[in-house]
Amino acid sequence: MIRGSTLKFQNLFMRFLMAMIALIVLLQAVNFLAIRLTPYGTKFVFIPLFLGVVLGLGAAYYFARYLSDDIRGVLKKLINGARAAEHGEKGDPINLARHDEFEALADAINGLMDRDKAIRDANEDPLTGLANRRYIMQRLDYFIGQQVPLAVMFIDLDGFKPINDEYGHDAGDEALKIVAERMTACTRESDIVARIGGDEFIILFKGLEDEEVLKERADKVLEMVGTPMWIDGNRLRMGASIGIAVYPKDGEDSESIVNASDEAMYAAKQGGKNAYRFYS
Structure with a gap:
C-alpha cells in the first residue's frame, strides 16, 4: 500500500x-x-x-x-x-x-x-566586471535610436602609468578595480559605467542633460578617483581628466557623441589634468 x-x-x-x-x-x-x-x-x-x-x-x-x-x-x-x-x-x-x-x-x-x-x-570587462566598449556602444545606439536624452562622460586616469610601471601590473590591475568600484558608487541605477580599454572609462547618464547636474557628477567622480588608495602597503593616488558630451546637442549618433566626449577629455588634460570640460 x-x-x-x-x-x-x-x-x-x-x-x-x-x-x-x-x-x-x-x-x-x-x-x-x-x-x-x-x-x-x-x-x-x-x-x-x-x-x-x-x-x-x-x-x-x-x-x-x-x-x-x-x-x-x-x-x-x-x-x-x-x-x-x-x-x-x-x-x-x-x-x-x-x-x-x-x-x-x-x-x-x-x-x-x-x-x-x-x-x-x-x-563585460573581465578585469573590473564593468560593461565593455561593445556593450556601451550597443546601449548608446539603442537609446539614441529611441531619442532618449543622455550624456557621455569620457574619463582618462591621470597618474596610472607610473603606478603600473613602479609597482607592477598586479598593483595596476588592483587600482583599476578600485577605481571601477568608486565610479560605480558615483552613479544612479539607470547609469552605465564601462571600461573601454587601458585606463579609459565611460559613464553613460541616461535621461540626463542638465549641465549643472553633470558638473556635480563630474566633481564627484574627480573626488572619488582622487581619494588615495592603499595597495600592498603602498599609498597610491591618481586623478582623472573628464570630457562631457550631451545628446542630441553634441552629436547625432553614438560615434559622434563618444568622439565629442573624447575631444573634451583631451582639452581637460591639456588644461592641467584632474579637471573636466564640456564639448564645445
Missing part, C-alpha cells in the same frame, strides 16, 4: 519535473529574443527567467521531503544551480551522474548557465 502510494507520487513528481524542463526551454527562448531585440536594462539586466524555475524547484524540494535522501540531494544541487544562474553567478556545472529526468533537467540548467556566461563574456 505504502509502496504503491510512493510510486504514484514519484510518477506525478517526474511529470512535474518534465513540465519544468519545458518551461525552462520556453523561458530561455524568450530571454534570448528579449536581449537581442529589445535590450532593456542598464547594467546587464536580463529577464529573470529563472524566477519561476527556482520557485518550482523550491516547491519540488518541499514535496521531495517525502522521498529518499538521494532524491533530496539531487534536488538540492538543481536548486543551487538554478539560483546561481538566476543571479548571474558563475556557478559550477551540475553533475548528477544519472541518466533520467533529473539529468535532463540538470542539462537544461547547465545550458542556460552557459548561455548567460556567453552573454556576460561578450559584454
